[in-house]
Amino acid sequence: MGFNNQYCNCNNCIVRSLVFEFMNDEMQQKVCNSKKELSYNRGEIIIKEGSPIEDFAYIKEGLVKLHQSKNGSRDSIIYIAKPFDFITVLTVFSETKYKYSITAIEKTDVCFFKLEQIRSMALNNAAFGFGLIRKMSSVSDKIINSYTEINQKNIRGRIAFILLMFANDIYGKPKFKLPILRKELAQLIGMTTENVIRILSEFSKDGIIKIRGKEIEIIKPEWLKTISEKG
Amino acid sequence: MGFNNQYCNCNNCIVRSLVFEFMNDEMQQKVCNSKKELSYNRGEIIIKEGSPIEDFAYIKEGLVKLHQSKNGSRDSIIYIAKPFDFITVLTVFSETKYKYSITAIEKTDVCFFKLEQIRSMALNNAAFGFGLIRKMSSVSDKIINSYTEINQKNIRGRIAFILLMFANDIYGKPKFKLPILRKELAQLIGMTTENVIRILSEFSKDGIIKIRGKEIEIIKPEWLKTISEKG
DNA sequence: CGCGGCTTTGATGTTCATCAAGTAAAGTGG
């Protein structure tokens, strides 16, 4: 977990337009000075379920998973979050403890702001607050949608859906390196590892996808789309 | 669907403190004059999936279901919303068309505000906007939590969970009249009607609950709790 | 090389959906 807080560089931050869209210079300066920027490797926990909410976290770069462990037993993944997602947006204003863990699944840079500061800014600057509202709306929408979509499908449909999600929404190309284990895929779609593998091999045998380890290439996206919708 | 917009009576509204907490008198007057209050009976559709989002709806009294019909085929229920839930809070600022339908499951009074007005108020009054943020946070939190909870359980666990939800969260007492059909219960927990009935009879035979038609009484809440958690 | 985590395949079992059929309850029109 690298530390990287040399000097206030929010002016050059690529996510500036999103986070700071509605901030005046003075606010920006203040926030920038108190922010903390950390870098995580795959598997490192960014936020732990049950810990108190004190920060407002924002993914600058990388990929994380929102997950929950049910009575210490099996883990289930709720969502894969990309840059520009406010990952703590959900619980942050309604609860005092995190209900989900957030763990990096690739090298990820996260920017932490003091929650109190964001809070007071929202209270003092309506435009900024409204920006937050829109973001929150959009993030919870995405989570609820992906969750409900996945849930109404059978295992084939679920896997087709997830493969398309990685190709279209996350990587924007048909060939990509799957950033998660088969086991995590299983946790994401609520099935067992074995069955995830079985269906992947099946898709591969049918020429719908090509697999080499974590490399996945979608050969027939239309087929996957059909399977995802019919499933 | 009754109409009930005689004069501006928001001052006496029981939900006033929640919706109008951060509004000044002038704003309140303006909003109050343009609001629409409607009454729905069981089964009446309040908001239809796919229709444009123009209003901001608030449940004053009653009970509604958020549901989605997947390619015209089977319907699935996402959430049961109580008074004080901002039912349109989720999609309202991120999308232009509703992704869910909202239907009354008991006699329900809903207050509609013009979305544009709420929007401009949020932009002009930071305290009001912040109130919205908190509400939104809390509603999406509840939905995501109930959804993830249900999903990690087997059928017995799901039914135990839902029965406890009705008893504790919705009615606040162990004996209540189930406001939904067996079929809707099934749609809510993602199972078939037949199996919902089977498990309910089973619980009844085991003396955990008593059933007479829609009347349900929870006899052994601790058992249900255990089943819900272990399931 | 050899160890441990990840992946893969096969055999078996359980859970739940589907199909079928019948009973109860709730509307509906005369």
Next chain:
DNA sequence: CCACTTTACTTGATGAACATCAAAGCCGCG
């Protein structure tokens, strides 16, 4: 109010989908 229809509820029998268990191959890493 009663015959009639429709919708909701219930139970049983069967089958399909998926989980579990077991075992072996793979692959990166000390």
